[in-house]
Amino acid sequence: MVRLVLVLGDQLTLDVAALTAADKARDVVVMAEVMGEGESVPHHPQKIALILAAMRKFAVGLREQGWRVVYSKLDDPENGQTISAELLRRAAEFGAVEVIATKPGEWRVLRDLQELPVPVRVLEDDRFLWSEPEFRAWAEGRKQLRMEWFYRDMRRKTGLMMEGDQPAGGQWNFDHDNRKPAKGDLLRARPRDFAPDAVVVEVLALVEARFSHFGRLRPFRWATDRDGALEALREFVTERLPRFGEEQDAMLEGEVFLSHAVISPYLNIGLLGPMEVCLAVEDAWKAGKVPIQAAEGFIRQVIGWREYVRGIWELKGPEYLEGNALGHSRALPAVYWGAETGMACMRAAVGQTRDLAYAHHIQRLMVTGNFALLAGVDPARVHEWYLSVYVDAFEWVEAPNTIGMSQFADGGLLGSKPYVSSGAYIDRMSDHCGGCRYRVKEKVGERACPFNLLYWHFLVRHRERFRANPRMGQMYRVWDGMDEGHREAVLVGAEAVLGRLDAGKVV
Structure with a gap:
């Protein structure tokens, strides 16, 4: 009897669980481009294009390996435009008795699969290094689920950068050697742009015709197959990894990528695996080509933070998306959708998000995330924005990062304190403040940096x-040691900023 094998757009891995469990001789692989997913939130056009182009190429690869693949393009007139509708259509077409699926990375999609009037077998996504049962066992009985302890256990499990049972270099992390301000460098290597081939050109035209979401579609620079993703990994390890650690928290005007890897989209849709990227980094360190702090800092992001937030997403379930521990309710300010602003750091972060569907983690956490938290924006709206606008954003990784780490909406499960700062942090880690309408050194008055005013308002x-x-x-x-008149002036200034936000005026 025929079974349908569902492969989603972020499951583009040849040994993904559903394919491993299937029988190439009798089962049918179902892949579908559907408006229901493209419009579940207003996804950035480049994100949609990346997924559709990568899906089309992956389907070709499956056919070359002998799989029977039925593929629904977005403009197919018979396309039901939802995953559920396409599965039911194909089940009727082939007389399928069951659907085999790898667990989706969004609770909404999983719920839709579970409600199908066809038997669906959902398999754990085993592309992660720590399984759901393992994470539950690790979390059992712990008062605090701190990433640092999880990361150390992951190092022991994987053996990455370990010397016996001890960490290489005698310590678990080298943060004190990393996270320095950066300087402009005309010779800094830039990630390669992958020229669109015929498949990508066709997809870009389709996305251009069908979607009018926030974000520029062109120029489109992303790799859309495994060969390209491997080239992007090789290039990062060779050219930018040596400076990754020291520059990972820096921000510079006009330097979008700095020394970042820019491979998270390929990890998150399945073109690269977490262990292979970590081994490539470890090999470079062992060969003496990169300093230990750069290699450790990158590996911690993958086997530490990435695996950890996925475990939190699995552990807490759909209710996690509803977290709002601080009771914030403000609407998302228009600046997040590209409206005019006098704040240079926000203008830079949102501008490159619009143009590239990309911003690095400090821009997300300490600029756009920090501003939303200080302003009291509803975390559900912040979550929807991050899920919408970034090329690497999928719910399992984006939601814990936004709701937990960025917005403290989970009440402190992920972090022991909220990630808030005044303008001083941004001034220290970037060159934005020199060209800003506001003055980062001013604490009160019309020229005071909004971060300075809102920081104290949040604390109060x-x-x-x-x-x-x-x-x-x-x-x-x-705060308590400040002059009473100064404190009052700060709060009045903060209320004025919030009033301008609520009125839709320029901040």
């Missing part, structure tokens, strides 16, 4: 929650 309105936090107590003591 959430004092009951955070005043006993050992990592925040000092800031409350600083």
